[in-house]
Amino acid sequence: MEREFSQLNPGYRLLLGPGPVETSPRVLRAMSANLLGHLDHQFLDIMNDTMELLRKVFQTKNRLTLPMSGTGSAGMETVMVNLIEPGDNVIVCVKGVFGQRMRDVAERCGANVYSVEVPFGQPIDPADVRKTAKEVGDIKLIAVVHAETSTGVLQPLPELSEIAKEYDALFVVDAVTSLGGVELKVDDWGIDACYSGTQKALSCPPGLSPVTISSKAEKVIAERKTKVQSWYLDLSMIQNYWGQERVYHHTAPINMIYGLREALQIVLEEGLEARFKRHQQNSDAFVKGIEAMGLSMIAPIGYRLPTLNAVRIPENVDDLKARNYLLDKYGIEIGGGLGDFKGKAWRIGFMGESSRRNNVILLLAALADAMAVQGHRVDVGAAVEAALEVYNG
Numbered sequence: 227m228e229r230e231f232s233q234l235n236p237g238y239r240l241l242l243g244p245g246p247v248e249t250s251p252r253v254l255r256a257m258s259a260n261l262l263g264h265l266d267h268q269f270l271d272i273m274n275d276t277m278e279l280l281r282k283v284f285q286t287k288n289r290l291t292l293p294m295s296g297t298g299s300a301g302m303e304t305v306m307v308n309l310i311e312p313g314d315n316v317i318v319c320v321k322g323v324f325g326q327r328m329r330d331v332a333e334r335c336g337a338n339v340y341s342v343e344v345p346f347g348q349p350i351d352p353a354d355v356r357k358t359a360k361e362v363g364d365i366k367l368i369a370v371v372h373a374e375t376s377t378g379v380l381q382p383l384p385e386l387s388e389i390a391k392e393y394d395a396l397f398v399v400d401a402v403t404s405l406g407g408v409e410l411k412v413d414d415w416g417i418d419a420c421y422s423g424t425q426k427a428l429s430c431p432p433g434l435s436p437v438t439i440s441s442k443a444e445k446v447i448a449e450r451k452t453k454v455q456s457w458y459l460d461l462s463m464i465q466n467y468w469g470q471e472r473v474y475h476h477t478a479p480i481n482m483i484y485g486l487r488e489a490l491q492i493v494l495e496e497g498l499e500a501r502f503k504r505h506q507q508n509s510d511a512f513v514k515g516i517e518a519m520g521l522s523m524i525a526p527i528g529y530r531l532p533t534l535n536a537v538r539i540p541e542n543v544d545d546l547k548a549r550n551y552l553l554d555k556y557g558i559e560i561g562g563g564l565g566d567f568k569g570k571a572w573r574i575g576f577m578g579e580s581s582r583r584n585n586v587i588l589l590l591a592a593l594a595d596a597m598a599v600q601g602h603r604v605d606v607g608a609a610v611e612a613a614l615e616v617y618n619g
């Protein structure tokens with residue numbers, strides 16, 4: 227018997243996890259616009275717009291700034307496969323799952339990887355990186371995750387950039403959960419290669435990975451002795467499609483690029499500074515509410531990521547039960563812990579469209595309910611009051 231398929235109709239969800247997050251109807255509408263061919267001059271104009279908008283959001287003048295086809299991890303692989311040749315010494319800073327992924331990718335490229343590690347939940351100490359750099363000496367690149375989505379730790383970058391400069395190494399930054407939500411100055415901070423993802427603070431569905439490459443890093447790519455082992459991610463070919471030559475490489479995901487272009491425009495209409503401030507305020511309010519409930523944040527003060535808020539789960543509360551309760555009773559999705567924090571942390575994203583006062587207040591109340599049904603009672607009134615104080619003073 228033929229199985230009958232019903233019409234696709236995903237139920238309503240409020241996405242407050244580590245991504246994907248809420249997206250603007252403007253982005254969804256842009257994505258449903260007429261399909262064009264990938265070499266149509268109308269589409270080439272849209273590609274040019276997208277590159278120009280990306281430069282503004284990355285705060286860079288880098289020529290080689292474009293969205294790679296694929297999610298954030300594709301951006302990570304793009305940067306690593308293009309910059310690393312077998313036998314290169316690289317330093318990878320590991321403070322969570324995404325640092326571990328960077329290390330894995332670098333190893334697969336045949337690099338000699340030296341990792342600078344701290345326990346999950348802590349920031350990297352630049353002194354440790356300097357020590358390792360001194361020991362290794364000849365270093366191709368230093369890589370670090372700006373916003374570690376597995377722990378909610380925000381890594382300050384300028385000092386690490388200085389160390390890279392001292393050793394004439396390229397400075398590589400994962401900005402998947404920071405671009406568009408947290409201050410990130412690619413040029414001013416001396417970042418040579420940076421990548422992000424669309425479904426985090428840019429508030430777009432998943433599918434593209436914005437990448438920017440400095441002229442210094444471009445030169446390193448041009449002078450490679452070996453071919454990039456990935457045909458699909460080889461920037462020397464991809465730039466011939468995004469540049470003047472318009473040589474076909476692979477078919478661009480046209481409608482995804484419509485969506486990204488619209489999302490970037492929304493970011494710039496709000497203004498970067500205003501957007502960063504909004505993310506900070508909503509995170510501050512949420513943290514105050516969480517603390518008023520007697521719960522605590524994973525990341526130490528001064529290193530807390532406003533886009534991704536990692537909360538320690540009380541010992542007597544079951545992680546999965548609580549998250550399923552939020553999903554069933556409220557239609558709210560939040561993230562569970564990753565790696566060392568599996569079952570021990572909730573990862574709450576207030577990014578892009580999701581970073582709103584109503585979501586903060588709603589989630590505080592919903593979390594209190596989800597814990598109360600497991601016998602862990604908290605003062606929800608005090609939590610809401612503490613959060614409102616951040617907004618109303």
Ligand SMILES: *Cc1c(COP(=O)(O)O)cnc(C)c1O
Nearest residue numbers: 297298299324373375402403423
């Ligand atoms: C989400 C994320 C990635 C991976 O992105 P995907 O879109 O899931 O491939 C990489 N790094 C960080 C810091 C992330 O948060």
